[in-house]
Amino acid sequence: MNGRITTASLDDPLYYLANFETVVHWVATHHGDLLTYDERTRLDRLQSLSQAARALLVRLVMRSGELFRLSKLNYPELGVPESEALDELAADGWTEDDPELAIDELFRLLTVAECRHALAPILADCGLPRAASKKAMLTDCLELAPAPRRFTDWWPDTDDRLVALHHMALFDRIRLMFFGNLRQSWSDFVLVELGHHQYETVPFTPDSRAFQQREAVDRYLLMQACRDRLEGGEPPADIWPDIPARDDSNPWLESRRGRLLMELGRQADRQGDAELALAAWSDSGHREARLRHLRLLERQGRHQEAWDIALSAQAEPRGDGEAQGLERLMRRLARKVDQAPPERPKRPSIPEMHLTLPQPAAASVEWAVLQDLDSEQTPVCYVENTLINGLFGLLCWPALFAPLPGAFFHPFHIAPADLHREDFVSRRQALFDDCLAALDSDEYKDRIRRTWGEKHGITSAFVAWPALSEPVLELALHCIPAADLKLIFQRLLRDLRDHRSGLPDLIRFHPEQARYDLIEVKGPGDRLQDHQIRWLEFCLAHDIAVSVCYVRWQEAD
Template sequence: MSTSPLDNPFYYLENFRQVLSWIGQRYDDLLDDEERRFIEDFARLPQPAQALLVRMVMRKGLLFRASKLTYAEIGDARQAAVPLLECGWVDGQPHLDLQALFGLLRKDELSLCFKTHGVKRAEKKADLLERLRPLHEHIQPLDQWFAGFDEVVFALQVMPLCDRLRLLYFGNLYQEWSEFVLADLGIYRYEKVEFSAESRGISQREDIDICLHLHSCREALDQALNEREQLDELASRALAIRTDNPWLAMRRGKLLFRIGQQAERLQQWPLALSVYAQSSYPGARVRRIRVLERSEQYAEAMTLLQQAQALPENDEETQHLLRIHPRLQRKLGHGAVRKRSTRTVKRLDVSVTPLPDYSVERLIQLHLAEEGSEVHYVENALINSLFGLLCWPAVFAPLPGAFFHPFHSAPSDLYSPDFYQRRAALFDECLTQLDDKRYLEVMRSTYVNKFGLQSPFVFWGTLTPTLLEQALHCLPAQHLKRWFSRLLQDIKANRTGMPDLIQFYPEQRSYRMIEVKGPGDRLQDNQLRWLDFCAEHEMPVVVCYVQWAEEVTIAKSGYDSVPVGDAGGYDSSESAGPAA
């Protein structure tokens, strides 16, 4: 994709051609006759016809007024559409129902079309539709709806086929055709991943049908937010899906998890329990425990909780279980749970004067820098970036289902529970370099050779050469290894919640991290888990609580401690909201 749209008005067509070529080369054995014929016939069309089809495919909907398809590089849309009409990819006289007609015509045009019905100027378009609906339940072409109206409507006929091709290219159906255009603009640069038949996430024709079925179920879920009967039927459809493809099995698990969340909102406890029990998606087990508790099945909830405590899926689940356990104990009449001993981190109280356009983190950065040390506002960027530099080969390993096309900024399975397990040997090899000084050269080399390439971990805008060198000088390799290992336990949960600031003491080759909390702010769950982890491994970290100088009579600046071991506070597992 070498030509910029600034130079080539058909840039979108050039991209589409290359996508079809990629699909033909990579998935020829999975294509059916109709898809192969489409790819071959598309190449034979005149350029204006190709461009018009792509424009329609990339727009929303399936019905288009010819007068609205105005593109300078295409010219007359009616003329460009002739080859598309001849091959049946576009219908030039589609039968329209009243709803479709109203979607195409303006209010003034509808007034002329239905002038015998006494359309009032003040009557809203939606009200007119409802008034006319019982009188016009038939479907017919536009010229029969509106005689003498000089307009042509095109109906796109190949969208299901194009959706299947889009699925093969992106590996999903939530990304639109227009997204790959950004690569052509030169805005982003991507790692070159080695593709092979073995690295395909979709390896048989049946996988395409299953993926389309899953997508259809997800769309139906979005439309059935408060329909109990529809949710029951949808759950049955999802539970009936069977696949040996790990990539698709994870998608099925996520769909069941979301159906369970919706069942909870509607207080359909048996349905929620049924789908959660068959979902492998992270968090499904703790949701089952909460549903059992809310439906007063306390003994069953305690049994499942004890099973989860014996083998928790991640730190987040452990945190939820610690909060649920005391409630279940009380409800079962077992008495209070012996309180778990808590770890603490240092607390620093500081009062500062607010400044316009300065966040509280920036103010504390300036305040601490006055001590003569190097202080950086890094939040999640530094540890993630160092991990990304060291583990670059493992992150971009071409495993099945990880990469579908050349423009991935991250593996498709980045947040899957088995992301690490599938690459364990590769990641372990990378982390072993922290046992000697090899990691220093690896990180520096990756920084230079991969600079600017899209990565799910490396924050190029934050990780300056100076920050990189200070980090490599002051951060012990043992601490890096512990951070990276924890990150790999649960990428989705553990890549956030890290302290806001890092303070380097180059002469001592030491550091400390500072989590900043402004007036009224509180520690969040993922932050508590990170602080607890640092306290457990005796890593230098403090929580800085800030007050505005004019709000206190005595400026307080000193140390205390903050309990973090039990990650106290509200029970976030109460929420059945959508997972991120």
């Protein structure tokens, strides 16, 4: 499978058409077996349209909704009147002229003045004053419950034209199969010049695809429809029966189902439907769902039930955050169920430094501390999460960009699609073991330098190139021992979603002693977050020099 895609230059006024057709061709070529005969036939018909009609179709697909007024379409790059392109689209079944629409759809298309003019007879029946707001007009009109009508029946004397876009479900399916999600819009690809970015070249095979069966695409689309209904304000209880049953054969889709159930439970809880919230969270594999489930049981006074579940969960927590939450919860519950509270873990004392500095006009508190501590002998860099993640990304580049099934399914990934799945590391265990084994000798320095040179500028979720200049890289390789990097990288791999953040803000290098220390900066009123505390305690437990710098601003004269 060829992983190359050529994208159009922004100098081409129809660049969006070229990019759109690139996506359609990619999906038709590499996912054709997941399309029905009718869908493939419909896509083949695209090329029979004129360039202007195809370009207008793309513009409509990228816009919000599926109803469009001709008066609102203004695309001079088509080279022909929009009405002419619409005629061609309608003749080939891509659009429908003068469609039926409900009154609330009509209100979304018209201005206040147009509503008053078009709906004058209905508004008169409602007894509304002429100065009534659009919202008031719609509310009263909905009470009359008029049946859907064609646009020209709602507004007989209009000189405008309304069209409905057809086959949007097909374009959503194509977008899903290309991106592997519906979070990214057509504009994420069609309206950018991707040549401005470099992407790692990963070999493609049929196994690389996000979906292997049409049923998986259908399952995703069903869950997305449920999420759209939830975000649209539909009661969670009405959506709950339509959520597909658990299916552990596809961990990726099951994780999406877990997120949907997590959100449905959250909405149900807010609306006072505790039993539905408990059911949703109990069925969700989301890392936060179990803790929310337990806290709701606690609020309901079901202490023994919560204790029993928490006791079981404590054996296999879903990450450090849940482990910490379970400890706090069980400490509260222990008194209610007459049990001994869990032993409070011994926490190290985190070293502190205190600075009183003049408050800068624009710079952040981190930069103020950096400027105070920085010297020629001990250079200080503001790195936060970028340095450690960058070194990890460079050393483990072969593992991160390994062409595993379902990891890279189009040429524009900045990270594997399964990066946050529970089996991400286990699927690549041998590759990560090989990368980290390089830390047992000086080989890791050569690997990191070589990757920095060969891959420089290639977009990566781990490597922020502007923050990882060659001087900073060399200081890090000189001052940070391989043993420290190995410990830190191993912790990253235990939970890449959570552990990539929370690292200290500053690193102070001591080149003459080939050592370093990490500094977390807190301004007035700021306090340490849980994930930051976990990193600080980890460093102290492994003799990695770390401290928290608390800053006060000097009082103005």
